[in-house]
Amino acid sequence: MTGNTTIEMHGVGKRYRLGGTAAPDNLREALARGFGRRLRARQPPEESREVWALRGVDLSVPAGATLGIVGRNGAGKSTLLKILSRITDPTEGRSRVRGKVGSLLEVGTGFHPELSGRENIFLNAAILGMPRSVVARRLDDIVAFSGVERFLDTPVKRYSSGMYLRLAFAVAAHIDADVLLVDEVLAVGDAEFQRRCLGTMETIGNSGRTVVFVSHNLDAVTRLCSTALWLDAGRVRAVGPTAQVVDAYLLDATPDAGSRVFADDPAAPVALASVATHGTSGPITGRILADDPVVVDVALVLREPIPGLDLAVSVETTGGTRLLDESLSEAGPPTGPLTVAGPYMVSLTLPPLLMPGEYVLNVWIGTTYETFVWESAAGWLRLEGSHRGRPDRLLSSQGTWTVTTPEGR
Amino acid sequence: MDVAAAPWVENTPGRGRTGLDWPEVWHYRELVTFLALRDVKVRYKQAVFGLLWAVIRPLVAMAVFTVVFGRLVHAPSDGVPYVLFAFTGVIVWTLFADGLDAATTSLVSNAALITKVYFPRVTVPLAGVLPRLLDFGVSLVLLAVLLVVARRPPGPQVVLLPVVVLWCVVLAFGVGLIFATVHVRYRDAHHALGLLTQVWLFASPVAYSSSLVPPQWRWVYALNPMVGPLEGARWTLLSTPPPSVTVLLASLSTGLLAVWAGVRTFARNERRLADVI
Numbered sequence A: 001m002t003g004n005t006t007i008e009m010h011g012v013g014k015r016y017r018l019g020g021t022a023a024p025d026n027l028r029e030a031l032a033r034g035f036g037r038r039l040r041a042r043q044p045p046e047e048s049r050e051v052w053a054l055r056g057v058d059l060s061v062p063a064g065a066t067l068g069i070v071g072r073n074g075a076g077k078s079t080l081l082k083i084l085s086r087i088t089d090p091t092e093g094r095s096r097v098r099g100k101v102g103s104l105l106e107v108g109t110g111f112h113p114e115l116s117g118r119e120n121i122f123l124n125a126a127i128l129g130m131p132r133s134v135v136a137r138r139l140d141d142i143v144a145f146s147g148v149e150r151f152l153d154t155p156v157k158r159y160s161s162g163m164y165l166r167l168a169f170a171v172a173a174h175i176d177a178d179v180l181l182v183d184e185v186l187a188v189g190d191a192e193f194q195r196r197c198l199g200t201m202e203t204i205g206n207s208g209r210t211v212v213f214v215s216h217n218l219d220a221v222t223r224l225c226s227t228a229l230w231l232d233a234g235r236v237r238a239v240g241p242t243a244q245v246v247d248a249y250l251l252d253a254t255p256d257a258g259s260r261v262f263a264d265d266p267a268a269p270v271a272l273a274s275v276a277t278h279g280t281s282g283p284i285t286g287r288i289l290a291d292d293p294v295v296v297d298v299a300l301v302l303r304e305p306i307p308g309l310d311l312a313v314s315v316e317t318t319g320g321t322r323l324l325d326e327s328l329s330e331a332g333p334p335t336g337p338l339t340v341a342g343p344y345m346v347s348l349t350l351p352p353l354l355m356p357g358e359y360v361l362n363v364w365i366g367t368t369y370e371t372f373v374w375e376s377a378a379g380w381l382r383l384e385g386s387h388r389g390r391p392d393r394l395l396s397s398q399g400t401w402t403v404t405t406p407e408g409r
Numbered sequence B: 001m002d003v004a005a006a007p008w009v010e011n012t013p014g015r016g017r018t019g020l021d022w023p024e025v026w027h028y029r030e031l032v033t034f035l036a037l038r039d040v041k042v043r044y045k046q047a048v049f050g051l052l053w054a055v056i057r058p059l060v061a062m063a064v065f066t067v068v069f070g071r072l073v074h075a076p077s078d079g080v081p082y083v084l085f086a087f088t089g090v091i092v093w094t095l096f097a098d099g100l101d102a103a104t105t106s107l108v109s110n111a112a113l114i115t116k117v118y119f120p121r122v123t124v125p126l127a128g129v130l131p132r133l134l135d136f137g138v139s140l141v142l143l144a145v146l147l148v149v150a151r152r153p154p155g156p157q158v159v160l161l162p163v164v165v166l167w168c169v170v171l172a173f174g175v176g177l178i179f180a181t182v183h184v185r186y187r188d189a190h191h192a193l194g195l196l197t198q199v200w201l202f203a204s205p206v207a208y209s210s211s212l213v214p215p216q217w218r219w220v221y222a223l224n225p226m227v228g229p230l231e232g233a234r235w236t237l238l239s240t241p242p243p244s245v246t247v248l249l250a251s252l253s254t255g256l257l258a259v260w261a262g263v264r265t266f267a268r269n270e271r272r273l274a275d276v277i
Helices: A027-039 A077-084 A117-127 A132-146 A161-173 A191-206 A218-224 A242-253 B022-027 B029-044 B050-073 B082-109 B111-116 B123-129 B132-149 B156-185 B188-202 B215-221 B227-238 B245-276
Strands: A005-017 A050-062 A066-070 A092-098 A101-104 A179-183 A210-214 A227-232 A235-241 A259-261 A270-279 A294-302 A310-317 A322-327 A342-350 A357-366 A371-384 B008-011
Touching (some): A005 A077, A050 A235, A066 A077, A066 A218, A066 A242, A077 A179, A218 A371, A235 A242, A270 A371, A294 A310, A322 A342, B022 B029, B029 B050, B050 B132, B082 B111, B082 B132, B082 B227, B132 B156, B156 B188, B156 B245
Parallel strands (some): A066 A210, A101 A179
Antiparallel strands (some): A005 A050
């Protein structure tokens, strides 16, 4: 077992002290407290001011694996990387890594605005632990990768933010490391840059190096990592194949994942009972793939016949842009099927139009003259999957393409 | 892949560590060079006078000392023209005081690096001290010119000048480690340091000769670790009387004690710097 692992952690914990009380922020206070402590009886330590960012973490990563770390903000993901990379020490337990460790913790760390692109390449590489001779040999590759050839001798403060990022990532992508630690590199830059980052990371992952990847982008984690670790409040909740761990994490992250139940109003002629969403491949996983059709189930109770009753489901982005507004009457006969009193289940199946992301569902029930139910944010829709390289778009029509030549050859 | 053969690198709780991993620092020597070069380049970018500033400051200090101590107080200068006497003292003192100041602030000014990347932290204060050697070199050229003009070529003992310079740099580095460690947590350290160097300057034979101190108290005076290097510098460059063995031993012992304390303080806190910076 140990023969093939590159990362091992045993009972790793990291405690941080919070606030100014536990740690005096200036010397006067520290001195005053020092004297105070001598004079007064010893006060109980302020345990409540301490926070365990990580506790009892055991981890073993085989050589060549790509491990994704998922978890909410403050779950301890970055602390874990900081301990792996030795930026900080654990409060308890031990962590060990075999081989050369490279950190890609924040693109452009250590760049100095006054220095030229070339000078920054060498400086940044030295910070990342790459010998000068190796950088000199790879300089052409790095420069070509960054695409800033013409500005190599210009101070980077004159660079556009895009150029800056590209150059920084180019250096980081060329470091020699047996174990590469990557933290949220995809949080910056435009779509093109992110695609490039992801591609490079994939190449690195396939080259037999061990990669530990922290990201909120579950799409990227799923794509890059074979194994995933789920951290929750500093503790390991799950380790295993990425798909399973990410599924479990998603289910947990959205407690009401696909469904919401509404309180019944017996006085209303029509009442909304529940709204649920699921993919066509099955509701069990709580995970809907953007490539699958999406089903929205609206359960309602009709207490009296209402002529011309219609139901509509609208889909909005979390930012409030309405993408779809589908009504039952558009599909069926004008009279509508909701004529007899009783419970109904109305299902809308949407073709795979929407790109991965989160959407808000609204439900409306009424007639041309009257609104009986208007429930905004009646449901959530979370679509997983790949952007297929275009994270900027909201919709994909999957329209058909044809190519012909004017001559009709 | 020969990863399986690579040694494990451990990260365990860093409390109670008392020494630095010097082989690792040597491994990162290129980083020290790059950080030092960056300092030099950045400091003189967009400055019209550039490196001239390295000479202007000691020149002004020398002028002030010459007027106040040379002309008004008639401070003794060991038989050397007071201008040369003061200038030599000032440039050696500047090397030490600037190095100390740079080492102290270096960690905080490189906070972004320290919290994001691993490398032996001691490279940062080390790289903070080294660029001061360049300033010193420039000042030394000016001093050489002055010596030629005054027709006072230094004696053969000038070959020992590098030892004196090394002494100053190591002392600045060692004391700097203490202040740098404190500065990470308490920014007061920098203010306190300003005060300390001001007092320390007048407690050292920069503007006056240590011959002002009664002989029986010399060794006490020499417990100030800068007395040795200052007298040594004047001896190598201006051929003043060499520092006595007592003075050398006194200064060297307190100096080494300070450096030892600095390394120890730093080593104890090195692993936690990223958390408190």
